[in-house]
Amino acid sequence: MLRISEAPYTTLTKLLEKWGTIQPETEAVVCHNYNENRTSITYGNLYKEAVKLAKGLICLGIKKGDYVGIGGNNTSEWMVATYGVLFAGGHPVIFPFHDKAGEGIKRMLTLIGRCAAILFDPGHNDSHWDIIQKFTQVDPKTGMILRSEIPSLKWVLPYLPLQSGGLSISTTDISRDDNTELPEIDPEDTAVVLQTSGSTGYPKVVEKSHFEIMKLAEEFANLLDLNFKKSNGTIFYNDRPFYWLGGYPGLDMLIGATRVTQKATLALSSYTEIVSFTITVIHREKPQCGFFIVPFYQEMAKSKHFQWKFRSLIVTGQPIPQAIFKDMGKKFDCISALYGSTEGGIIAGKLYRVSDFKESKVVGMLPVAGYELKIVGKDGFVVPILSQGELYIRSSPQFKGYLNDPEKTAAVLTSSGWFKTDDFCHINAEGHLEVLGRVSDVLEIAGSKTTPGFIEEFIKKHPDVMEVTVFAIKEDDNADDIPCAAVVKRVETTLTEESIRKFIRQQLDVTEEAKFTENIYVPKHILFYESLPRTPTGKYDRMAIKEISIQKIGGIDK
CATH class of the missing domain: 3.40.50.12780 (ANL, N-terminal domain)
Known part of the structure; x- marks a missing residue:
């Protein structure tokens, strides 16, 4: 039976104001990090700190409709920065620091245009600051841009003081508790700017409105069997990065939940x-x-x-x-x-x-x-x-x-x-x-079509296989696809290419009349790795896996 959406026509900022007022002591976000202490921020403190930051950003010249980069991991400071930008009427452009050269960040922010500032998590040993310096020169006392390869950029500010002392200012220093007027935010205004996974090429850029996040959050609640009108206080575990749509804190804000997450799962x-x-x-x-x-x-x-x-x-x-x-x-x-x-x-x-x-x-x-x-x-x-x-x-x-x-x-x-x-x-x-x-990954062999996932399911059933990604190569333009598999095996196992092929054949159990089907479902090349590359959203990076595997195979994919 089809259901009619009941998503509220409101904004994330209105919801934070609501929860910050009626349940100020409830933890909004709890962050864990390997070998570090548990950290958290309450709804009351998140609301107060975000509003103060918004006023500071407005005083720096950030206007409604400006884009502001938000870089880094899942932290309480990320939440304050993102909601500070939203209260100021800005559009948060969220991204990770996975590219040491900073080319991906520079390409994204240049494509968007009108990116007035970057607010960022300094990273371990200020590693994120090192990346930002690849394409900017910043006044160490004010955070003002002196030189930038992103034309519109005016400010760069860390959430926290840098260990190296390379910048002596942070977002806390510009926050203001005064009468600066905040703009009115509409449900159709942009709530977040995201990148696609990049599993099929350079990531593309997508804007989502506050109302779109409300609809997304409503469906999360329905699929978790929650009544979004009566579920405040729910503890919800989701360690997906905030910069991924599935990790963006929408459900948490819709229902007033406590979001439990990890600072950097992929680390x-x-x-x-x-x-x-x-x-x-x-x-x-x-x-x-x-x-x-x-x-x-x-x-x-x-x-x-x-x-x-x-x-x-x-x-x-x-x-x-x-x-x-x-x-x-x-x-x-x-x-x-x-x-x-x-x-x-x-x-x-x-x-x-x-x-x-x-x-x-x-x-x-x-x-x-x-x-x-x-x-x-x-x-x-x-x-x-x-x-x-x-x-x-x-x-x-x-x-x-x-x-x-x-x-x-x-x-x-x-x-x-x-x-x-x-x-x-x-x-x-x-x-x-x-x-x-x-569709772009479908293998075509002798007129038959199959998907990598279908072959992966056979291989995953092997008890010694931890991870697997299947992809296709061609020996020439007119040839059939050749199925190949990249495998991570469990520690201390004797898994071999042939033992995997034998395992698949046993599952197929084809008749003599259908022997050729083995060419469709049994990979010709099986390569073993200690780990497989992933995109920033945690998906297998099929293109990267294919590229490194072709080098191992020694062939050229036409």
């Missing part, structure tokens, strides 16, 4: 370390609800040290294997599959309880309120149920395109407002959406 070197530390955090904070990417939850659930039961969970990021449901009633009471993107927000999802769970190989989903979905073939027409094609979506509010990038916008938006997701999907017999992989 740990392996899944084993991340899982171990996450279990420690969860046992300490005891969250009722959680949000995880699929492979990470699977690793955590396997650990004998994990002794917590969530009331509700959302898992996302990859097609969801049926095996996750074995934890129903043991590690969670209900679980939701979620499918979304930076451009489309939460597009589809479904809440599963013990009572309505059915055995299935792939978990299906339904469109959320306000979304239209259709599956389109190469000819541009809708395909029949059970047939595969590219998912198109249309919604209200509608994705308007990539910021200052009309060429890439034209490639994904039709004249009638349909957004081409590049996701390979079908509608199953029950009328549910099943996401199979990326």
